[in-house]
Amino acid sequence: MWLWFAKLGSPKWFYELSSKWLPWLVVATVLVIGTATVWALLFLPPDYQQGYTSRILVVHVAVAGTSLAFFPLMAVAGTITLVWKMKLADMVAKNAAALGAWFSFITLATGSIWGSVSWGTWWEWSDSRLVSMLFQFFLLLGVVSLRSALEDSDKAAKACALLSIVGCINVVIIKYSVEWWNTLHQPASPVSLQTGSANGPEFWIATALMILGVYLFLSVSLILSTRNEILQRERRALWVQELVAAER
Amino acid sequence: MLSASVKPSTRSAFMLTLKRDLLIAFKRKNDIVNPFMFFVIVISLFPLAISPEGEKLAEIAAGVIWIAVLLSAMLSMDSLYRGDFEDGSLEILLLSPHPLFFLVLAKNIAHWLVSGFPVVIASPLLAYMLKLPSESYGTLMLTLLIGTPTLSLIGSIAVALTVGLGSRGLILAVITLPFSVPVLIFGTLAVQASASGLPAGGYLTLLLALLAGSLSLAPLTSAAALRISVS
Numbered sequence: 001m002w003l004w005f006a007k008l009g010s011p012k013w014f015y016e017l018s019s020k021w022l023p024w025l026v027v028a029t030v031l032v033i034g035t036a037t038v039w040a041l042l043f044l045p046p047d048y049q050q051g052y053t054s055r056i057l058v059v060h061v062a063v064a065g066t067s068l069a070f071f072p073l074m075a076v077a078g079t080i081t082l083v084w085k086m087k088l089a090d091m092v093a094k095n096a097a098a099l100g101a102w103f104s105f106i107t108l109a110t111g112s113i114w115g116s117v118s119w120g121t122w123w124e125w126s127d128s129r130l131v132s133m134l135f136q137f138f139l140l141l142g143v144v145s146l147r148s149a150l151e152d153s154d155k156a157a158k159a160c161a162l163l164s165i166v167g168c169i170n171v172v173i174i175k176y177s178v179e180w181w182n183t184l185h186q187p188a189s190p191v192s193l194q195t196g197s198a199n200g201p202e203f204w205i206a207t208a209l210m211i212l213g214v215y216l217f218l219s220v221s222l223i224l225s226t227r228n229e230i231l232q233r234e235r236r237a238l239w240v241q242e243l244v245a246a247e248r
Numbered sequence: 249m250l251s252a253s254v255k256p257s258t259r260s261a262f263m264l265t266l267k268r269d270l271l272i273a274f275k276r277k278n279d280i281v282n283p284f285m286f287f288v289i290v291i292s293l294f295p296l297a298i299s300p301e302g303e304k305l306a307e308i309a310a311g312v313i314w315i316a317v318l319l320s321a322m323l324s325m326d327s328l329y330r331g332d333f334e335d336g337s338l339e340i341l342l343l344s345p346h347p348l349f350f351l352v353l354a355k356n357i358a359h360w361l362v363s364g365f366p367v368v369i370a371s372p373l374l375a376y377m378l379k380l381p382s383e384s385y386g387t388l389m390l391t392l393l394i395g396t397p398t399l400s401l402i403g404s405i406a407v408a409l410t411v412g413l414g415s416r417g418l419i420l421a422v423i424t425l426p427f428s429v430p431v432l433i434f435g436t437l438a439v440q441a442s443a444s445g446l447p448a449g450g451y452l453t454l455l456l457a458l459l460a461g462s463l464s465l466a467p468l469t470s471a472a473a474l475r476i477s478v479s
Contacts, residue, residue: 135426142423146409149419158476159409163423166405166469170426 009086011230012239018223025220033213036062039206053117054203060110062210064133066218067107070100070140071164071171078161088226090157091233093164095225097143099218104137132174139167153233261346262354269358272331280362283324287367290316291374302379309378310388310439314432317367317396321428322421324363325403328355329411329474338411338478348471356397356404356467364396380443387442387452391435394455401459401466402427408473431458 040058074096080089111130112122124130143160150156234240256264273280294312295305332338341351371392372385380388406423413419438451 131429135429138422138426142419142426145419145422149410149413155412155476155479159473162405162469162473162476163409166427173430 009084009088011088011091011234012237014088015227015230018227022220022223025216025223029213029216029220032209032216036206036210036213040210044202044206053114056110056114058203058207058210060107060114061207062214063103063110064107065211066214067100067103067133067136068171068174069215069218070096070103071136071168074100074143074160074164075168078164081157081161087233088230090161091226091229092222093157093160094147095222095229097140097147097160097164099221099225101137101140101144103218104133104140107133108137129174132170136170136174139170143167258346258350261344262350265341265351265354266358269355270361273358273362276327276331279324279327280366283320283363284366284370286323287316287320288370288374290319291378295378305379306381306443309375309380310384310436310443312378313371313374313388313392314395314435314439317392318399318425318428318432320367321363321396321399321403322424324359325400325407325424326420328359328404328407333411333478338474342474342478348474349467352404352408352467352470352474353463356400356470359404360397360400364392364400367396368392380439383445384439384442387448388439390452391438391455394452394459395431395435398431398455398459398462399428401462401470402431404470405466405473408470408477411474411477431455434458 036058040055044055044058074093077089077093077096080086081093108130111133115124116122143163146163147156147160150159231240231243291312294308298304298308329338332341342348344351368389371388375385375388376382403420403424406420406427409423410419434451434454438448438455441451442448
């Protein structure tokens, strides 16, 4: 039973497996994001209040939801690093931090663009969700800079793992911020089955599809950057040298 | 200081660490005085830069004091484990048979007594300089009394993570400041509430909750971080 778990720790095994999966994942990502984008931008009916600006929410909600997954992901990977010292977990955690910062940034950017039309403001300091998301962005940048500051890669791995576990507190704050401090940002809308309602199926199915697409995109980018990391860190391993020799 | 044959209890180890750190702090006064001077100077810059008018100053007083506290805490935190790391006594601390939780807590308390506590004592004077309404002096002191130890405990984690680095002033701030935001928010909200005649009890209890949480969890995390850094 533990065999697959032990295998998971082997960068070589991961590299070979991901080579097989990657093309399929890329195709799926392109298909799902493509469908969701076309649907959201061309066919989604305008909201009765917001008009066509509501379409950007499909991207915003999907990216924002996904960006909350980074700290838990890094915390799980970090725990694996701290407990089992698995090399692969740290490679994933390292790339997740930078990727997460980008996701948070896109969340803030799309939210601001939408807000500038619907709320009449690009930024509102009194809103807890905006501010807590901004601080998630800062925290992720903090993890990235801690990683680059520590030269010993083993120490950096453990230190970042610990920081990621502590950073999970902020995810809870972001998630519940709209319910604890009710200001500008609305809480999650309940899905409705009635077509033509404010949050009817045509809207949330597009959003759900986009969420799936963004998660696929996240996996693809994470796998690609992890493969890169594997080649870099295992450059002295025989199998990597053989691989590079075969490429030449 | 201790003969090898006597194995002290955890309580006496806690007290000894506390005493030792206080002694070191008083021998190296610069580490205490400079962050405190920084705190006072930063605060006195605001009336010069923004406006000497009483009304405007009163409005921003709570925020200015709290931000100055945060910034000077960043400076003073730097010396929390550095000396011990450089002379190797941190390794002795890690090797001790006592739970590291209590030793880290003792170091944090000693550090707060020399860095956070003077700020609490000096705050009414600075509040007066910033024209804060006098009825909120009490609330300000209470928020600082609860908030500064929380900041020290949170900051201790980041200091422990970066203790081996040569120059780490900035990375310390980048990691610690985002985590300190809840303390800043509730601290300033409490003072603003009391300045406008509203009850501040709710914010104070939230601050107490943050203190209780960080008192029980932060030394554990700092201990784990120290074990990572010194290995």
